[in-house]
Amino acid sequence: MDMDFVNLTTENLASEHLCCIIRSKKSHPGIDAKKQWLSERLKEGHVFRKLNAKATVFIEYAPLETAWVPIIGENYYYLYCLWVTGSYKGEGYGEMLMEYCLADAKEKGKSGVCMLGAKKQKSWLSDQSFAKRFGFEVVDTTENEYELLALSFDGTTPKFAESxxxxxxxxxxxxxxxxxxxxxxxxxxxxxxxxxxxxxxxxxxxxxxxxxxxxxxxxxxxxxxxxxxxxxxxxxxxxxxxxxxxxxx
Structure with missing residues (x-):
């Protein structure tokens, strides 16, 4: 199924659509700003992988050390987003994207993968119940019910920065x-x-x-x-x- 997906690179970033917002070729300031942000992040090992179609089917993750989140840890990936919407739901794309991320982490010798969650699922956060099916567990919390989920390969865990x-x-x-x-x-x-x-x-x-x-x-x-x-x-x-x-x- 690899041919059904494409990873953004510094070479194809300008020509590929971002499936967060499906647009024609007409310029969109939010997409332009995101592509500018991505142009620097991709050099740091940031991954944006999407279905090769005009669809909201994608995963986005980065090395935790360079992920723009107040989470501290070593040798982890941080999963920003995993979304599958519309008619593409229920076709196994979410599983394929998560499995790709986990396989990538293991291949690169990462200690695990982590993501932001909450005791009660919140919009704009990836589905934590889906992540828990892969073995993600709560490893840190804040007093206002946000949670840090992690799938550890070696027993180490990341944590929220004290701030x-x-x-x-x-x-x-x-x-x-x-x-x-x-x-x-x-x-x-x-x-x-x-x-x-x-x-x-x-x-x-x-x-x-x-x-x-x-x-x-x-x-x-x-x-x-x-x-x-x-x-x-x-x-x-x-x-x-x-x-x-x-x-x-």
Whole structure:
């Protein structure tokens, strides 16, 4: 089945579509930003593997040491995303993508693979019940119910950075940390800016643009995190209604 999939490389990145957002050849600012981000990450061993079709069927993972998340560990892969949607669900593609990642990790002598989860499944996080079928287990937690899942090959385990467990910041206004790993982030940032400008809501929007910043974040982050009144709110992307609910607190 390998011929049904393609891995993004620095050579084909410009011409291949990103199946997070299926688009025609027309430029999309979120996709352009993600491709720019990927152009640097691919050199670090980042893997983006997708079905060779116009479909949301892909896996994305990277060496934990260079993954833009506040998770600490040695010789692990961090699994950012694994998605299969629409008519492609139930055809075994998710299993093939996960098996590819695990086989890649073993071939490269990795200690295991880890991913972000939660006690209650949250949107924009890969399906943790699916991962647990492959042997992933909870190896660390935060007080606000986020979990670090890992499949260890050698008994070692990664952990959340201590900063990720803080759950609060000094700034009391609406504060959003983000990076450009997700192409949906760009349009969400624009929505938040527009809404806050019209409603005269103070907002701090902080781009996480270096690996060091990502590793030292005051919260779990899978490319997006929201604080309000100094308290951590969510890693979920916002729509207007969700934003309104947060601002009513």
């Amino acid at each position: 990720a467990k803080k759950r609060n910041i000094e700034n009391k206004e609406l504060t959003i940390y983000y990076d450009m790993q997700c192409p949906f982030v760009f349009q969400t940032i624009e929505m938040v800016k527009q809404y806050c400008e019209i409603q005269e809501v103070p907002v701090s929007i902080i781009q996480v643009d270096t690996l060091q910043k990502a590793k030292e974040l005051p919260c779990v982050l899978n490319n997006w995190a929201v604080f309000y009144k100094g308290n951590f709110e969510t890693v979920n992307l916002l729509d207007v209604n969700y934003l309104k609910r947060i601002l009513k607190k």
